[in-house]
Amino acid sequence: MSVTQQQVLDSLGRVRSPRGVALNEANVLSDIAVNDGKVFFSINVDAQEARAWESVRAEAENAVRAIPGVTAAMIALTAERRPGSAPQQPRPPAGGVKPVSAHRHPPQPPGGSPMSRQAEIPGVAAIIAVASGKGGVGKSTTALNLALGLRDLGLKVGLLDADIYGPSVPRLTGIREKPELTEDRKMIPIERFGLAVMSIGFLVEEDTAMIWRGPMVMSAITQMLRDVVWGTLDVLVVDMPPGTGDAQLTLAQNVPLKGAVIVSTPQDLSLIDARRGLAMFTKVNVPVLGIVENMSYFQCPHCGTKSDIFGHGGARHEAERLGVPFLGEVPLHMAIRATSDAGQPVVVSEPDGPHAAIYRAIGAKVRDQLKGVIAAA
Numbered sequence: 001m002s003v004t005q006q007q008v009l010d011s012l013g014r015v016r017s018p019r020g021v022a023l024n025e026a027n028v029l030s031d032i033a034v035n036d037g038k039v040f041f042s043i044n045v046d047a048q049e050a051r052a053w054e055s056v057r058a059e060a061e062n063a064v065r066a067i068p069g070v071t072a073a074m075i076a077l078t079a080e081r082r083p084g085s086a087p088q089q090p091r092p093p094a095g096g097v098k099p100v101s102a103h104r105h106p107p108q109p110p111g112g113s114p115m116s117r118q119a120e121i122p123g124v125a126a127i128i129a130v131a132s133g134k135g136g137v138g139k140s141t142t143a144l145n146l147a148l149g150l151r152d153l154g155l156k157v158g159l160l161d162a163d164i165y166g167p168s169v170p171r172l173t174g175i176r177e178k179p180e181l182t183e184d185r186k187m188i189p190i191e192r193f194g195l196a197v198m199s200i201g202f203l204v205e206e207d208t209a210m211i212w213r214g215p216m217v218m219s220a221i222t223q224m225l226r227d228v229v230w231g232t233l234d235v236l237v238v239d240m241p242p243g244t245g246d247a248q249l250t251l252a253q254n255v256p257l258k259g260a261v262i263v264s265t266p267q268d269l270s271l272i273d274a275r276r277g278l279a280m281f282t283k284v285n286v287p288v289l290g291i292v293e294n295m296s297y298f299q300c301p302h303c304g305t306k307s308d309i310f311g312h313g314g315a316r317h318e319a320e321r322l323g324v325p326f327l328g329e330v331p332l333h334m335a336i337r338a339t340s341d342a343g344q345p346v347v348v349s350e351p352d353g354p355h356a357a358i359y360r361a362i363g364a365k366v367r368d369q370l371k372g373v374i375a376a377a
């Protein structure tokens with residue numbers, strides 16, 4: 001039985017803040033991430049009160065650990081000082097600080113403007129995002145295989161795993177080593193399958209909790225984008241964090257994206273999420289290169305028979321309705337799952353198979369839309 005956010009909130013209702021308010025009502029909690037029995041979130045408090053909160057944090061952790069099905073709980077206490085130079089944010093209401101989701105505008109770096117942070121990465125012709133409205137739709141699998149499909153078309157390709165909440169590229173690529181540093185302390189991406197690969201997962205263990213406050217998300221990603229020697233690339237594929245919340249919006253706004261690919265499963269709910277993703281990119285003027293329907297139909301690994309268990313074709317209709325390109329359908333197939341989970345993506349392990357051909361065809365459609373941006377296209 002999987003643990004729900006509501007269960008976590010309920011358990012926090014029994015823990016009291018230093019002022020005696022139930023935690024689930026104290027307006028101090030970040031988004032709660034529940035992943036495979038692991039629960040991560042942060043408690044955001046005023047710096048002056050931080051000391052009083054330490055025991056509350058420990059109590060909250062114990063309460064969450066006691067929920068049946070929870071295998072790990074990691075709760076960070078984060079405190080924010082508000083120097084005079086901080087962005088104009090209203091003072092928090094007494095008894096708590098705004099939750100992370102309320103921090104819409106990360107502070108500007110000194111001397112920086114949104115424009116300078118949008119600056120291109122020298123040597124990288126096109127950065128494209130692979131995004132999804134929600135997790136678990138196969139965004140990372142698509143990002144990696146699409147990167148490999150583009151590689152097969154003769155392009156020089158990099159992959160940046162910006163899904164700092166659940167970096168899965170180390171597992172999908174089987175990369176275990178840590179990136180080395182150059183003399184001027186820039187990270188050297190890890191070369192795998194002919195791709196230049198970078199992931200926050202190379203730097204921290206997959207199971208380590210990662211608690212990111214809004215502004216930290218952007219700074220972690222900016223570092224992975226700018227403090228890495230990417231070399232000369234035609235395309236840098238970015239595996240975005242799932243969802244369309246503030247962190248994603250900030251990212252879409254601050255990374256100099258040439259376009260976005262949206263991954264959806266055919267189920268209605270997932271399509272609604274895809275629509276939100278589309279709206280998000282439109283809002284920040286990033287062209288949507290198209291929609292990929294993942295787990296589009298079930299293909300029996302034994303007899304090859306196709307069955308439309310999720311109502312196949314929803315994404316194609318949706319793309320038509322919204323006037324964005326439809327990039328292709330990827331079946332739900334054991335080979336895709338098994339190869340991904342073994343660190344041998346299907347485009348590498350079965351280069352002559354049908355799935356590799358699908359990813360290359362998707363890659364070709366993406367490349368065609370980047371004509372004029374990448375020299376090799």
Ligand SMILES: Nc1ncnc2c1ncn2[C@@H]1O[C@H](COP(=O)(O)OP(=O)(O)O)[C@@H](O)[C@H]1O
Nearest residue numbers: 135136137138139140141331332333336337340
């Ligand atoms: N087309 C597919 N067929 C079978 N399994 C898939 C397919 N796409 C993804 N998966 C599997 O589904 C799970 C979630 O995929 P992942 O790419 O990690 O999703 P996300 O990045 O959206 O959370 C993984 O175990 C992956 O191997």
Ligand SMILES: [Mg+2]
Nearest residue numbers: 139140163168
């Ligand atoms: Mg992922």
